[in-house]
Amino acid sequence: MAEREVDRSVSQTVKAQLALRDQILSGALRPGERISELQAVETTGASRTPVRMALVRLEEEGLLEAIPSGGFMVKAFSERDISDSIELRGTLEGLAARFAAERGVSARELEPLKECLAAIDELLRQVPISVDAFSSYVTLNARFHAVLTELSRSPPLIRQIDRASALPFASPSGFVMAQSALPEAQQILIIAQEHHRVVIDAIENREGARAEAVMREHARLAVRNLRLALRNRTHLDLLPALALIKTAND
Amino acid sequence: MAEREVDRSVSQTVKAQLALRDQILSGALRPGERISELQAVETTGASRTPVRMALVRLEEEGLLEAIPSGGFMVKAFSERDISDSIELRGTLEGLAARFAAERGVSARELEPLKECLAAIDELLRQVPISVDAFSSYVTLNARFHAVLTELSRSPPLIRQIDRASALPFASPSGFVMAQSALPEAQQILIIAQEHHRVVIDAIENREGARAEAVMREHARLAVRNLRLALRNRTHLDLLPALALIKTAND
DNA sequence: TGTATGCGTTGTGTATACATTATCGCGGGA
DNA sequence: TCCCGCGATAATGTATACACAACGCATACA
Numbered sequence: 001m002a003e004r005e006v007d008r009s010v011s012q013t014v015k016a017q018l019a020l021r022d023q024i025l026s027g028a029l030r031p032g033e034r035i036s037e038l039q040a041v042e043t044t045g046a047s048r049t050p051v052r053m054a055l056v057r058l059e060e061e062g063l064l065e066a067i068p069s070g071g072f073m074v075k076a077f078s079e080r081d082i083s084d085s086i087e088l089r090g091t092l093e094g095l096a097a098r099f100a101a102e103r104g105v106s107a108r109e110l111e112p113l114k115e116c117l118a119a120i121d122e123l124l125r126q127v128p129i130s131v132d133a134f135s136s137y138v139t140l141n142a143r144f145h146a147v148l149t150e151l152s153r154s155p156p157l158i159r160q161i162d163r164a165s166a167l168p169f170a171s172p173s174g175f176v177m178a179q180s181a182l183p184e185a186q187q188i189l190i191i192a193q194e195h196h197r198v199v200i201d202a203i204e205n206r207e208g209a210r211a212e213a214v215m216r217e218h219a220r221l222a223v224r225n226l227r228l229a230l231r232n233r234t235h236l237d238l239l240p241a242l243a244l245i246k247t248a249n250d
Numbered sequence: 251m252a253e254r255e256v257d258r259s260v261s262q263t264v265k266a267q268l269a270l271r272d273q274i275l276s277g278a279l280r281p282g283e284r285i286s287e288l289q290a291v292e293t294t295g296a297s298r299t300p301v302r303m304a305l306v307r308l309e310e311e312g313l314l315e316a317i318p319s320g321g322f323m324v325k326a327f328s329e330r331d332i333s334d335s336i337e338l339r340g341t342l343e344g345l346a347a348r349f350a351a352e353r354g355v356s357a358r359e360l361e362p363l364k365e366c367l368a369a370i371d372e373l374l375r376q377v378p379i380s381v382d383a384f385s386s387y388v389t390l391n392a393r394f395h396a397v398l399t400e401l402s403r404s405p406p407l408i409r410q411i412d413r414a415s416a417l418p419f420a421s422p423s424g425f426v427m428a429q430s431a432l433p434e435a436q437q438i439l440i441i442a443q444e445h446h447r448v449v450i451d452a453i454e455n456r457e458g459a460r461a462e463a464v465m466r467e468h469a470r471l472a473v474r475n476l477r478l479a480l481r482n483r484t485h486l487d488l489l490p491a492l493a494l495i496k497t498a499n500d
Numbered sequence: 501t502g503t504a505t506g507c508g509t510t511g512t513g514t515a516t517a518c519a520t521t522a523t524c525g526c527g528g529g530a
Numbered sequence: 531t532c533c534c535g536c537g538a539t540a541a542t543g544t545a546t547a548c549a550c551a552a553c554g555c556a557t558a559c560a
Contacts, residue, residue, distance in 0.1 A: 012514065037542070047515045049299065052542095053306055060310035062409065069522060070542050084349075084404045091345050095338065154334045156417070159312065164410060262544065287512070297545045302512095319552065320512050503560085510553080519544070530533080 012046040017054035019044040024063050024074055025168060027243030031076030034067065061166040063244075076246040077169070079230060083223045085170035090219020092161045093145065096152035097211035101203045105151050110204065113151075116144040117196055124193060129186055137189065138173045144196060145172040148215075151203070169244070175222045181229040188225055192218065262296040267304035269294040274313050274324055275418060277493030281326030284317065311416040313494075327419075327494050329480060333473045335420035340469020342411045343395065346402035347461035351453045355401050360454065363401075366394040367446055374443060379436055387439065388423045394446060395422040398465075401453070419494070425472045431479040438475055442468065 020040060023029050040051045055072050058064045064072040077085075120140050123133045149161050165171040169178065179188050195218040202211035270290060273279050290301045305322050308314045314322040327335075370390050373383045399411050415421040419428065429438050445468040452461035 036540095038540090048542095049302075049514055049516090052299075052303065056303055056306050057310065060307065062406075080404075081406050085406045088342075088345065088404075088407055088410060091341060092338075095341050099334075154330075154338075156312075156331050156335045156420075157338055160338060160410070160414060163413065167406070170406075286510095288510085298512095299544055299546090501560100503558105505558085506556095508553105508555085510551105512549105512551080514549080515547085517544105517546085519542100521540105521542075523538105523540080525536105525538085527536090528534090530531105 012050035013053045013057075016040070016044040016046040016051045017057055020051075020054055020058060021061075021063060024058075025243060029074050031074050031244055031246060034071055034073045035064065037071070061163075063166070075244065077167075077244050078246050079227075082169045082245065083226060085164065085167050086175055086223050086226065087219055089161065089164045089170045090216050090222070092157065092164055093149065093219070094212040094215040096149045096154070096157055096161060097199050097203065097215045098208040099154050099157065100148070100151035101206050101208040101211040103153055104206060105203055109151060110200065112147050113144060113200055116140050116147065117193070117200065120144070120189075120193055120196070124186070124189055127186065129189075134180065138176050141176050141192075142172040148199065167244075169226075175226055178229050179222065179225045181232075182225060188221075191221065195221075262300035263303045263307075266290070266294040266296040266301045267307055270301075270304055270308060271311075271313065274308075275493060279324050281324050281494055284321060284323045285314065287321070311413075313416070325494065327417075329477075329495065332419045332495065333476060335414065335417050336425055336473050336476065337469055339411065339414045339420045340466050340472070342407065342414055343399065343469070344462040344465040346399045346404070346407055346411060347449050347453065347465045348458040349404050349407065350398065350401035351456050351458040351461040353403055354456060355453055359401060360450065362397050363394065363450055366390050366397065367443070367450065370394070370439075370443055370446070374436070374439055377436065379439075384430065388426050391426050391442075392422040398449065417494075419476075425476055428479050429472065429475045431482075432475060438471075441471065445471075 020035075023043065029035060035055065037048055037051055037055070040055070041048055044051060044054075046054075055064060059066055059072060063075060065075045067073055120137060123129065123137050123140070126133055129137070149158055152158065168174045176189075176192075179185060182188065195214050198214045199211050199218075202208075202214065270285075273293065279285060285305065287298055287301055287305070290305070291298055294301060294304075296304075305314060309316055309322060313325055315325045317323055370387060373379065373387050373390070376383055379387070399408055402408065418424045426439075426442075429435060432438065445464050448464045449461050449468075452458075452464060
């Protein structure tokens with residue numbers, strides 16, 4: 001090989017996958033646009049084999065779509081696709097919460113969840129919330145959802161939730177960021193926090209149905225707020241995944 | 251290349267993927283066993299590149315697991331994994347039924363569903379059901395579920411349900427076959443048919459909650475019956491996916 | 501006899517060359 | 531002027547060669 005610089009700390013496949021995902025989410029590649037392998041090879045620095053592996057993985061992730069005649073294109077999503085994805089995720093998380101409640105969770109396992117809760121409470125005490133604090137909130141919120149998912153102790157379900165969150169707008173951080181575009185953002189976050197509190201309580205008391213219901217309600221609220229946020233597109237550039245939304249909605 | 255025979259009717263990648271999946275489901279490759287690329291190249295007739303693509307796809311499908319040090323192994327499932335997968339699928343189908351009911355379905359779109367229903371009714375009239383008829387039943391039942399899924403009109407949800415059904419024991423045909431191992435199999439199929447009838451009715455009357463509830467109940471029944479079937483492993487060899495079950499359960 | 505080290509073999513990760521197919525443009529004919 | 535067909539070009543699908551890492555075995559030393 002020529003003077004190609006090879007970073008041996010991570011596999012070329014992973015490097016290419018990360019680089020391509022970044023290009024897609026940053027909007028450098030537009031929805032519907034065909035992805036050229038050759039071009040991807042140049043921009044990622046990997047050779048064709050790992051690039052192809054990365055493309056296959058990104059297709060499975062849902063960010064790319066296979067073109068029947070060959071190759072891949074960036075997937076385009078409608079507003080409906082997005083709200084459905086959020087509701088889908090909420091439904092799966094509801095199942096996770098129910099599993100956690102029914103199967104029982106020790107106080108020790110519940111601890112990380114309560115820590116998240118407390119940390120978020122602390123953040124929300126600021127009015128208005130600072131940019132840094134909001135960034136911490138996004139991380140903490142994602143962590144809360146991830147821990148909750150784990151508590152289901154169901155590998156197939158955890159796997160499926162991870163897959164559902166691959167679509168950036170369906171991830172906890174994704175829709176929090178979208179909601180933050182609304183003027184009443186802080187109010188929304190406080191309500192969300194209330195949901196978090198209820199789900200912990202329901203799990204502690206082994207009330208599966210209640211735990212499930214609140215998570216689904218949580219997602220439905222997120223859907224409503226996302227719709228509102230999409231109406232008045234003021235600060236919506238906060239959401240990087242916006243690049244994936246079809247310009248012409250269905 | 252040498253005298254390797256190439257079948258140009260389908261892509262090598264797809265051919266390799268099908269061949270490997272077949273090997274896994276038939277039990278030729280045992281759960282936990284490492285899959286050697288070289289060996290896969292020999293048995294599938296494709297070369298390493300398409301074999302590797304197939305392996306990546308099968309990993310995303312959930313049939314394989316990546317080994318940290320490199321390569322893939324056949325994934326092993328516990329009984330819990332299986333029942334969780336079925337319940338997961340039922341939850342997703344419940345959401346699909348609710349979407350269909352809430353979003354409205356024309357009489358014309360409901361037609362294929364009713365045809366499946368009627369055809370299955372016809373089959374179940376036989377007592378006892380013949381082997382051929384049972385085989386038709388499996389096909390029709392899978393079709394019923396697939397059509398119902400489509401009626402949700404939600405591409406993200408449809409995609410997720412497809413992914414959930416990739417695990418053979420979570421597919422409609424998979425758990426029907428498992429249930430058939432029970433002595434009261436025919437009785438079970440009649441109850442399942444009743445569920446089908448109710449979900450159609452609920453969709454027609456736009457009762458989302460009822461449509462969802464019955465699909466979830468449908469899956470819960472399947473879980474119970476699968477558990478029973480796994481207890482008395484009499485005719486369970488009907489289920490090819492059995493090869494994936496861990497011998498040592500957790 | 502047990503353990504550690506080194507070498508060999510096997511297998512995956514990567515790169516690239518080759519084959520084949522799709523796409524686009526140009527030219528000729530209706 | 532429009533449509534059909536053919537050819538060139540570019541991009542994908544496939545095969546294979548090379549590099550490196552991991553595992554195992556054997557041997558030597560404690």
